[in-house]
Amino acid sequence: MSAQPSPRAIFDKAVYTICRAIPRGKVMTYGDIAAFIPPPPGMDPLGYDRIKARWVGYALASCPEDVPWYRVVNSRGQISSRPTSPLQQALLEEEGIRFKAPGRLLLAAYRWSPTASELEAAAQGRQES
Numbered sequence: 001m002s003a004q005p006s007p008r009a010i011f012d013k014a015v016y017t018i019c020r021a022i023p024r025g026k027v028m029t030y031g032d033i034a035a036f037i038p039p040p041p042g043m044d045p046l047g048y049d050r051i052k053a054r055w056v057g058y059a060l061a062s063c064p065e066d067v068p069w070y071r072v073v074n075s076r077g078q079i080s081s082r083p084t085s086p087l088q089q090a091l092l093e094e095e096g097i098r099f100k101a102p103g104r105l106l107l108a109a110y111r112w113s114p115t116a117s118e119l120e121a122a123a124q125g126r127q128e129s
Helices: 007-021 030-035 045-061 085-094 116-128
Strands: 099-101
Touching (some): 007 030, 007 045, 007 116, 030 045
């Protein structure tokens, strides 16, 4: 009998699937990603709402190499301050994203806001390639 994955492992996998679907030259926020992931079974929905964006950050801090973590920014369109911030900005600039100030992009111009069905289709397309 194999062990069931933990709720956090299931959550992390969902984060990685969503991040892999973000198109080149687009970004999502931690909260945008979290909004697509339902609370784990047995978790208080209000409590989950308060921490789900932070959980996305935790998942990305230890993501597999094929996850484009750098396409995720905070709700103000800023790169969160950490040692990889210059790398994140450079990777986004390589994809054509322009910054209006160091570490800050115009979120309205680059935000990817898919519907649930568009996200599912994009994720399926990535899995087949």
